[in-house]
Amino acid sequence: xxxxxxxxxxxxxxxxxxxxxxxxxxxxxxxxxxxxxxxxxxxxxxxxxxxxxxxxxxxxxxxxxxxxxxxxxxxxxxxxxxxxxxxxxxxxxxxxxxxxxxxxxxxxxxxxxxxxxxxxxxxxxxxxxxxxxxxxxxxxxxxxxxxxxxxxxxxxxxxxxxxxxxxxxxxxxxxxxxxxxxxxxxxxxxxxxxxxxxxxxxxxxxxxxxxxxxxxxxxxxxxxxxxxxxxxxxxxxxxxxxxxxxxxxxxxxxxxxxxxxxxxxxxxxxxxxxxxxxxxxxxxxxxxxxxxxxxxxxxxxxxxxxxxxxxxxxxxxxxxxxxxxxxxxxxxxxxxxxxxxxxxxxxxxxxxxxxxxxxxxxxxxxxxxxxxxxxxxxxxxxxxxxxxxxxxxxxxxxxxxxxxxxxxxxxxxxxxxxxxxxxxxxxxxxxxxxxxxxxxxxxxxxxxxxxxxxxxxxxxxxxxxxxxxxxxxxxxxxxxxxxxxxxxxxxxxxxxxxxxxxxxxxxxxxxxxxxxxxxxxxxxxxxxxxxxxxxxxxxxxxxxxxxxxxxxxxxxxxxxxxxxxxxxxxxxxxxxxxxxxxxxxxxxxxxxxxxxxxxxxxxxxxxxxxxxxxxxxxxxxxxxxxxxxxxxxxxxxxxxxxxxxxxxxxxxxxxxxxxxxxxxxxxxxxxxx
Amino acid sequence: xxxxxxxxxxxxxxxxxxxxxxxxxxxxxxxxxxxxxxxxxxxxxxxxxxxxxxxxxxxxxxxxxxxxxxxxxxxxxxxxxxxxxxxxxxxxxxxxxxxxxxxxxxxxxxxxxxxxxxxxxxxxxxxxxxxxxxxxxxxxxxxxxxxxxxxxxxxxxxxxxxxxxxxxxx
Numbered sequence: 001x002x003x004x005x006x007x008x009x010x011x012x013x014x015x016x017x018x019x020x021x022x023x024x025x026x027x028x029x030x031x032x033x034x035x036x037x038x039x040x041x042x043x044x045x046x047x048x049x050x051x052x053x054x055x056x057x058x059x060x061x062x063x064x065x066x067x068x069x070x071x072x073x074x075x076x077x078x079x080x081x082x083x084x085x086x087x088x089x090x091x092x093x094x095x096x097x098x099x100x101x102x103x104x105x106x107x108x109x110x111x112x113x114x115x116x117x118x119x120x121x122x123x124x125x126x127x128x129x130x131x132x133x134x135x136x137x138x139x140x141x142x143x144x145x146x147x148x149x150x151x152x153x154x155x156x157x158x159x160x161x162x163x164x165x166x167x168x169x170x171x172x173x174x175x176x177x178x179x180x181x182x183x184x185x186x187x188x189x190x191x192x193x194x195x196x197x198x199x200x201x202x203x204x205x206x207x208x209x210x211x212x213x214x215x216x217x218x219x220x221x222x223x224x225x226x227x228x229x230x231x232x233x234x235x236x237x238x239x240x241x242x243x244x245x246x247x248x249x250x251x252x253x254x255x256x257x258x259x260x261x262x263x264x265x266x267x268x269x270x271x272x273x274x275x276x277x278x279x280x281x282x283x284x285x286x287x288x289x290x291x292x293x294x295x296x297x298x299x300x301x302x303x304x305x306x307x308x309x310x311x312x313x314x315x316x317x318x319x320x321x322x323x324x325x326x327x328x329x330x331x332x333x334x335x336x337x338x339x340x341x342x343x344x345x346x347x348x349x350x351x352x353x354x355x356x357x358x359x360x361x362x363x364x365x366x367x368x369x370x371x372x373x374x375x376x377x378x379x380x381x382x383x384x385x386x387x388x389x390x391x392x393x394x395x396x397x398x399x400x401x402x403x404x405x406x407x408x409x410x411x412x413x414x415x416x417x418x419x420x421x422x423x424x425x426x427x428x429x430x431x432x433x434x435x436x437x438x439x440x441x442x443x444x445x446x447x448x449x450x451x452x453x454x455x456x457x458x459x460x461x462x463x464x465x466x467x468x469x470x471x472x473x474x475x476x477x478x479x480x481x482x483x484x485x486x487x488x489x490x491x492x493x494x495x496x497x498x499x500x501x502x503x504x505x506x507x508x509x510x511x512x513x514x515x516x517x518x519x520x521x522x523x524x525x526x527x528x529x530x531x532x533x534x535x536x537x538x539x540x541x542x543x544x545x546x547x548x549x550x551x552x553x554x555x556x557x558x559x560x561x562x563x564x565x566x567x568x569x570x571x572x573x574x575x576x577x578x579x580x581x582x583x584x585x586x587x588x589x590x591x592x593x594x595x596x597x598x599x600x601x602x603x604x605x606x607x608x609x610x611x612x613x614x615x616x617x618x619x620x621x622x623x624x625x626x627x628x629x630x631x632x633x634x635x636x637x638x639x640x641x642x643x644x645x646x647x648x649x650x651x652x653x654x655x656x657x658x659x660x661x662x663x664x665x666x667x668x669x670x671x672x673x
Numbered sequence: 674x675x676x677x678x679x680x681x682x683x684x685x686x687x688x689x690x691x692x693x694x695x696x697x698x699x700x701x702x703x704x705x706x707x708x709x710x711x712x713x714x715x716x717x718x719x720x721x722x723x724x725x726x727x728x729x730x731x732x733x734x735x736x737x738x739x740x741x742x743x744x745x746x747x748x749x750x751x752x753x754x755x756x757x758x759x760x761x762x763x764x765x766x767x768x769x770x771x772x773x774x775x776x777x778x779x780x781x782x783x784x785x786x787x788x789x790x791x792x793x794x795x796x797x798x799x800x801x802x803x804x805x806x807x808x809x810x811x812x813x814x815x816x817x818x819x820x821x822x823x824x825x826x827x828x829x830x831x832x833x834x835x836x837x838x839x840x841x842x843x
Contacts, residue, residue: 342771
């Protein structure tokens, strides 16, 4: 195709874009194009010389030019520039009676109009007309447009016609209609309900044309994933269809690289997975067809491997069958052992699926897994991490966590780091070989990816340290083991505080502060004062979060209480914070100062040692002040008078209406002069 | 030991045709994305694809998308998938990467058949028609048709109507 059908202008534009050597150059070209297009659109109200139409009129009367305008607009937006000045033309062109112009109009609308854009709604009438058209291509155009552009408030206007399109005589229409109907349900579930869709789906599944059946599988797949129950009675039909497909009873045109309708097979197999999961009876009926499907797909081409892979996944998802599992494991072994990276990838994912429920199958692949972990292909490495995660058990947890930590340290990918962080939290908690290991591991995690750790994990850690595990290792005296754990934590954190002051994540600092505040006295390497000095130093770091500061101040206060006196470095920090912008922090520090000067003997009670697990008794009646009150009354103080309850006071000023929420409806009187 | 199960589903979020200079030749999004996000996504993804060797696998992960890509001459065909929006936030994307890889190939074969050997220029010169062809194959992020006859029949009809229309209107 030579581009001869394009206008000279358009051709030149594409040539320039194609030859541009940098993004900046491309931006300049597009900026020029935007100016040209804007001019075409605005034009002048009066006509050009000697009665020829002005630029504005050209676009209106010449459909070909209008269509080209829109394609150029599409380019503008595709390359990252704003083309909103031209959107209205797209809406206009959708009304064209020429099908290709109509499609172009709808296309540009779908590509450019955001879901909140008011122009979407403007298309509703056009969609209705097109849906009811006697011309197949117009109905198709409308169905595609509905799927791309429909919003919740537009749905009521079109859903009936879309429903009718499901009975259209053309396969191409019915195929699109079921997708459009599903889309309507997704966007407006009260207009097109689940049962509406499911009812139509049953019929569409048995459509005389396999293409329509194939399209409906997407909808079944999507809806069954949310709730499989309404689809369970379709299992027999699905199996029957899959059988027909596998046995090559579909027209030849559905074949791809010698595999019969591979994507239809994959969808059917995938739906079976969803429906057979945790359902022994349902799964039972599937074993035969899955075995058959798996065997037949083994023809040595990618499409075949794709079907095999789907079968393997389904076999490992549904209620287990030993023969099938063996067959699946076999397929996985072959994939893993392949030299083609894509197939190894499938092998890894397949193995991850089977190993979760049946760990014995992992044993044969340990070497292969280690190799994959060291592969230069980042994708393979990451898939192996997935696999390792699924394979974690109490025996290998330290190894697995080590690997995951390594990847967090070396990866720049925030998404990956976040996922791995949450995974480490899960398996560390589940499989920790010892509390000491858990503390060390989670602390390290805080340090390298603290920003991704949920606060709950920090809380868990602190609880673990405070409460202990309730049972010691090897059954020894539990309190001793708990103390050892606390000491261990303290040593780690004190050392960290004393070490190089690289910017520590907030969650780590807060945890450290709390642990040190509670248990610093357990440290064999540092004195209380050592640790206090470090905490004070750290609290002067300018970039700290307010909550972090509070943790630090509380820790400092606890240590002062334990020391029995307030060294100058602590006093100056607390004094500085009495001027904090945060009122809570101010209050804590001022109260502390007051207690220090007037009643230092109370410190031990206010900040008791190792009492974080004890409940704080609260006397709501403040009965401890009864003596103070009695004394004051004796000296002539006035009794407390409870203020009058004026909630029921309707008449007292202000103009509040007697009934809740009623507005004053009578107008004000006119002002007198 | 079983980990908590999440619903599994999939959909296509975007299909891109980007050349090795990073210029987008076609983009089709099945989930609305504001323009800045698209521009950033397209440039980052192509960079990632370009940084990989031919010996490495055709799959990668990017910001939670499972990306399947394949290079044909100067053009990368890139498909980004994620869990179906219906399945909720915690849902797992159970895309069959090999199936999608072959879908890309099937798309290219179809375009080839339509254009009589497709190349980057063809896509540039007939952008809207390539979109129409793609619309026959993918709707709402689902693969709805791969049978070439079924795809090209309406496209044929569309083109014939366009020719008559062209002849009737100047």
